[in-house]
Amino acid sequence: MTSQTWQSLCDKRYRLSLRLFLLLNAISALFSMALPLYNLRTFTPPVCIIFVLSVILPAWHKFHPKTKINISFISLLFGCLWAWHVVIRARLLSDNASTYLLIALLSVLFLGAIAFSNNIVAFLLHSFPVFAACLWFDGAENGIRLIFTFALPVIGIAIQQAIQRRNDNFARALMQRLMQESKTLNDLSMLDPLTGLYNRRGLQHKLNNLLALDDSSCFVLLLDIDHFKAYNDHYGHMMGDQALIRVSAALRDAVRSRDIVARFGGEEFMILLNNMDLEHARQTAERIRQKVYDLDIPHMFNESVATNVTVSIGIAPLQDSDIDAALSLADKALYEAKHLGRNNILVSGDLQVA
Numbered sequence: 322m323t324s325q326t327w328q329s330l331c332d333k334r335y336r337l338s339l340r341l342f343l344l345l346n347a348i349s350a351l352f353s354m355a356l357p358l359y360n361l362r363t364f365t366p367p368v369c370i371i372f373v374l375s376v377i378l379p380a381w382h383k384f385h386p387k388t389k390i391n392i393s394f395i396s397l398l399f400g401c402l403w404a405w406h407v408v409i410r411a412r413l414l415s416d417n418a419s420t421y422l423l424i425a426l427l428s429v430l431f432l433g434a435i436a437f438s439n440n441i442v443a444f445l446l447h448s449f450p451v452f453a454a455c456l457w458f459d460g461a462e463n464g465i466r467l468i469f470t471f472a473l474p475v476i477g478i479a480i481q482q483a484i485q486r487r488n489d490n491f492a493r494a495l496m497q498r499l500m501q502e503s504k505t506l507n508d509l510s511m512l513d514p515l516t517g518l519y520n521r522r523g524l525q526h527k528l529n530n531l532l533a534l535d536d537s538s539c540f541v542l543l544l545d546i547d548h549f550k551a552y553n554d555h556y557g558h559m560m561g562d563q564a565l566i567r568v569s570a571a572l573r574d575a576v577r578s579r580d581i582v583a584r585f586g587g588e589e590f591m592i593l594l595n596n597m598d599l600e601h602a603r604q605t606a607e608r609i610r611q612k613v614y615d616l617d618i619p620h621m622f623n624e625s626v627a628t629n630v631t632v633s634i635g636i637a638p639l640q641d642s643d644i645d646a647a648l649s650l651a652d653k654a655l656y657e658a659k660h661l662g663r664n665n666i667l668v669s670g671d672l673q674v675a
């Protein structure tokens with residue numbers, strides 16, 4: 322889930338609440354016209370307006386889903402219309418007005434509580450006009466009862482909204498954390514745990530991004546530590562790992578941050594140099610070779626090459642974004658470089674020794 326889907330969830334909640342509110346109002350208005358209390362059949366103008374608006378607005382919203390209907394405004398409008406309706410009816414029912422007012426207030430509160438259980442503002446705007454009308458009409462006799470009837474759901478909905486807000490904040494924080502962790506895991510899955518360089522998956526990912534932008538003047542370097550089997554056999558696997566870590570750091574150090582350095586296999590590395598001509602690619606390879614040499618990691622079994630750890634490098638240009646073809650050429654050049662005595666650099670199609 323992203324912040325966008327969170328927003329769309331909130332929008333959906335808003336739409337549902339609005340539709341429910343209009344539906345309940347339409348039903349209430351219809352009920353009030355068809356089966357009025359005390360059989361007082363009066364089609365008051367406000368109840369007719371409520372019914373018409375409740376039917377028209379959802380239909381209009383369906384065709385204009387992007388336009389946001391202001392819930393506060395609508396709830397206040399409907400609240401005022403209901404208050405108007407209640408006053409008209411109460412005037413006609415002078416004898417039974419108290420009971421009618423209480424029932425009318427309860428109905429409006431009930432309707433608001435269902436539609437706006439998490440929106441105290443809309444609930445207040447919708448029910449307060451009716452509450453004020455009831456109080457004005459019958460305040461002297463039933464004031465306390467009316468206040469109690471109104472205050473109870475207001476307190477309940479305020480608490481409910483506070484709980485909901487806390488739950489929302491918790492869910493949002495959880496979602497952000499999960500997104501962050503998923504990103505971290507994704508990043509980690511692209512790195513080689515021993516050296517911290519990109520693994521093959523990370524390399525592929527970087528290549529996809531890079532080559533989508535520009536593949537002009539790119540060079541692939543394939544590097545292999547010389548006689549690493551002998552190093553492992555004599556110094557042990559742990560020391561072999563330490564050597565790999567130090568060589569990896571030297572490779573990263575020797576290139577620009579825009580170049581991609583990946584551990585390609587056991588003691589084999591790949592570097593993609595971008596935006597560079599052949600001469601500079603060759604110079605970079607030489608700098609890498611020298612840096613590894615200068616690490617001065619003892620390797621007494623680096624047969625007839627040196628007494629420390631060295632690397633051989635094959636270079637090939639990247640053409641037509643064909644990374645496999647470039648790798649294949651670089652691999653051949655590396656193979657030749659090894660044959661020429663190791664601690665060497667060779668450009669594909671070129672037998673020049675560094």
Ligand SMILES: Nc1nc2c(ncn2[C@@H]2O[C@H](COP(=O)(O)OP(=O)(O)OP(=O)(O)O)[C@@H](O)[C@H]2O)c(=O)[nH]1
Nearest residue numbers: 545546547548549550551553558561562587588659
């Ligand atoms: N310590 C350690 N050794 C590894 C790792 N991955 C591969 N190796 C070793 O790297 C050695 C690679 O040896 P070879 O492919 O025979 O090549 P080499 O001995 O380097 O000989 P040349 O490449 O011809 O110079 C093997 O002994 C592997 O066990 C690793 O993660 N840690």
